[in-house]
Amino acid sequence: MNDLKKDNTEEKILNAAQNVFIEKGMDGARMQAIADEAGINKALLHYYFRTKEKLFNAIFTKVFSQIFPNLMTMVRSERPLEEKLGMFVETYIDLLQKNPFLPTFILKEMNRNPDFLAKIIKGSGVNPTEVIAMFEKEMDAGKIRRMDPRDILVNILGLSIFPIAAGPLITIMFFENDKAAYKAFIERRKKTVTEFVLNSILIK
């Protein structure tokens, strides 16, 4: 068995599947479309990943675990809160801007199959304790006002994710379908979201 060729085909499949699944979702994706995008035969697709479900699970797990841990490392840094938040928001919005279908994909599929989501989360060892502890430390230090740290995290995520997920709506309602204007709007939010959050939680 040629490892190089095998790895190559498998990688081509994973890339193709990721593209198709993220855009169309589990129900909308077609095995034939994935095979086409990978430039291979449909039978070969089934040779590598026996079923659509197995392939989908592989992709969902991959995508999901690519996003969260990377951002955790940022939280762990020793920078002041303002900087950490700024970096997080900027990196995150940037990532989503480059993958505009990612938010709806994850949101839709986590609602379609919450059990599988639970399995992944438990398996990946990702838990938000660290982030929560960080916010609590800042509260103890009197730097930010007292509130449920979970609200802070959810708020940051909502402020970053929603504007991308609702991109088409915003583009039409606010910018008369001018995509460049929408893009600039999102670009600005890399700064304004941080300001908005800090303005709300910081004690002056």
Add this chain to the structure above:
Amino acid sequence: MNDLKKDNTEEKILNAAQNVFIEKGMDGARMQAIADEAGINKALLHYYFRTKEKLFNAIFTKVFSQIFPNLMTMVRSERPLEEKLGMFVETYIDLLQKNPFLPTFILKEMNRNPDFLAKIIKGSGVNPTEVIAMFEKEMDAGKIRRMDPRDILVNILGLSIFPIAAGPLITIMFFENDKAAYKAFIERRKKTVTEFVLNSILIK
């Protein structure tokens, strides 16, 4: 033609279709499932709405135009900003809590077919000018800090919608899959989201 019977069947279909489409989305929904839920024959379903697409468009239009205008009336009231915002957030989160699949449904489908979304928005005459004008008036009056009013609106929507759309994730990560705890969390947010926003935009 018996109007009563016709209306009744059509209404049964619309209700059933709304349930199925909102939960499964366009791709995941099955005409047979809709017929079953409506308690009728599949042929009858096609008799009332010739194609799946026509039925879906009817539902999407209906759902979409049910949500936005209702909330506009709230904005038009002469109450102070704090009250208006409080009412809006509370009503909106409450609506979403009762229809947890609504956010992902609309987000997913608006991304699947942005052209149709544009058509609906143009048709419904809904535009956010009024809300933007309202925020600008408050800025002129020195009540809230100067910023892009579109950001304020998007932020409020994101803070309200995202926690419902990401319900499964939050339930697992923050509440060890305890649905009641998640529900209480969302309940609390009816107040805390308003506080969070006011804290950020109000000039003290």
Add this chain to the structure above:
DNA sequence: TTTTGATTTAACCAACTGGTCAAAAATAAA
């Protein structure tokens, strides 16, 4: 009662979809 038109149904169909299989091609081992 008969007739007319709308409503409802069971049976059916063609296209699509995920998945299989046996054989061919390519690669590695002997």
Add this chain to the structure above:
DNA sequence: TTTATTTTTGACCAGTTGGTTAAATCAAAA
């Protein structure tokens, strides 16, 4: 080279899906 193993392919299949049709049922008008 020959043999064994893995990778790739084209043809195929069974189940599903959206949609059709002709006939049956029903309600109201004549």
